[in-house]
Amino acid sequence: MVGAYYKGNKIIEMGPAEKVQPGENEVQIKIAYCGICGTDLHIYHGNMDARVTVPHIMGHECSGTVSEIGGQVKDIKVGDKVVVRPLGPCGKCPACLAGHNHICYKLKFLGIETHGAMQSYWTVPAETVHKIPDDMSLQYGALIEPLAVVCHDVRLSGLVKGEKAVVIGGGPIGILAALVAKSVGADVLISEINEFRLEFAEKLGISTVNPMKQDVEAFVNEWTGGAGADVVFEVSASNAGAAVMTKLARSRGRIVLIGIYSNSPQVDLKQFFLRELKLFGARVYEKEDYEKAIELAAAGELPLESLITKVAPLEELKEVLEGMTGDQKAMKILIEC
Ligand SMILES: [Zn+2]
Ligand SMILES: [Zn+2]
Incomplete structure (x- = not known):
């Protein structure tokens, strides 16, 4: 003991x-x-x-x-x-x-x-x-606990099959969020600056973009035929993530805030007006998210x-x-x- x-x-x-x-x-x-x-x-x-x-x-x-x-x-x-x-x-x-x-x-x-x-x-x-x-x-x-975190995030986002989602941040939670979003049937893109994580995501079959090398807003615009993403998951808790998240979402798009900010970053509030965006906070999980995470892990598809x-x-x-x-x-x- x-x-x-x-x-x-x-x-x-x-x-x-x-x-x-x-x-x-x-x-x-x-x-x-x-x-x-x-x-x-x-x-x-x-x-x-x-x-x-x-x-x-x-x-x-x-x-x-x-x-x-x-x-x-x-x-x-x-x-x-x-x-x-x-x-x-x-x-x-x-x-x-x-x-x-x-x-x-x-x-x-x-x-x-x-x-x-x-x-x-x-x-x-x-x-x-x-x-x-x-x-x-x-x-x-x-891994059930972190998996339950992202089951909660994806559930609150209302993401459905055929929608496009951008995940800002490709650490363990970002990768898991992308995997669960894919399991729903969504098209997923991870935005990340760390080369190891980018490669890691690509190996798992998740599309990526590196904002240090490409203009993410332009990239997402092209990826979505000019519409913007249905859902944006902000996982990075970075100022850059907060600044860009509103620019990646489509009209009436949903942004889910997952990263825990210790500062108060700049957010472009005018985009909420222009596109009637919705912002959700997401914190930990509820019982049903644990049940979902266990079910997903047991299915062996992730x-x-x-x-x-x-x-x-x-x-x-x-x-x-x-x-x-x-x-x-x-x-x-x-x-x-
Ligand atoms: Zn934890
Ligand atoms: Zn209480």
Whole structure:
């Protein structure tokens, strides 16, 4: 029973981790894999010290096997392969009462405000646990969380077969968004400046454009016969992405904001008037997005395997986080817990 503890100041140390006895409505999971998310990198770099209590165990993109259940838990049994939807809503605020508990006004994120999955055993509310099929690999399981993010984004966008979508940003979320958009039957284009990511997308059969080399607005115009894209997914959280997103959408086109901006970028609001554009915010996922993600992964039609560019043991978490800093060649790295 070990865990990797973030102790502030880029210090990560292995230490004993408590095997927490599940409460009546809780489930204890023997963690198999945990993917590293941009959020974990932010924690490591101290950018989220206001939200985490050190020593802190990070990690929320996990898969594992149920090792113990509380007395009131139904539909989940010991030995089930599971993943966790790492949200802790308050249940009482206006958002929760309106049925939007994934954007609870007091939302706790498991693995940020609480200890996360980078340990041998993790105990979580049964409500957050989703079963995955017995024959699904636990490495795939660790991709369900980011896959659910993009299922949410694509669902909110209303994208349908035959439409054209531009994804701004070709990291793991951008690539997954493009794959899910394609699975809907849309034509998809990724705009990205990093050569490794461009090549990665092309290998998966996704069309790309590099704004450093080509005028994206002109490119999208030509690609859509002068109309503009039906849907634009802004994943890059860059000023350039925010500046161009309104220029790529067609009349009454939909823009989905996925990237998390820490600044207030310039946005061309006049385009909203000229083209009657719609802008959607999209944050994490709802239960049905997890169900959809599990269904998509189980169908085996998405090239999820290729997204996993490295698997490393928990003991190497610090080295992996250090190596990811500024590394433009990583897609998804999984930690074996
Ligand atoms: Zn994540
Ligand atoms: Zn709430």
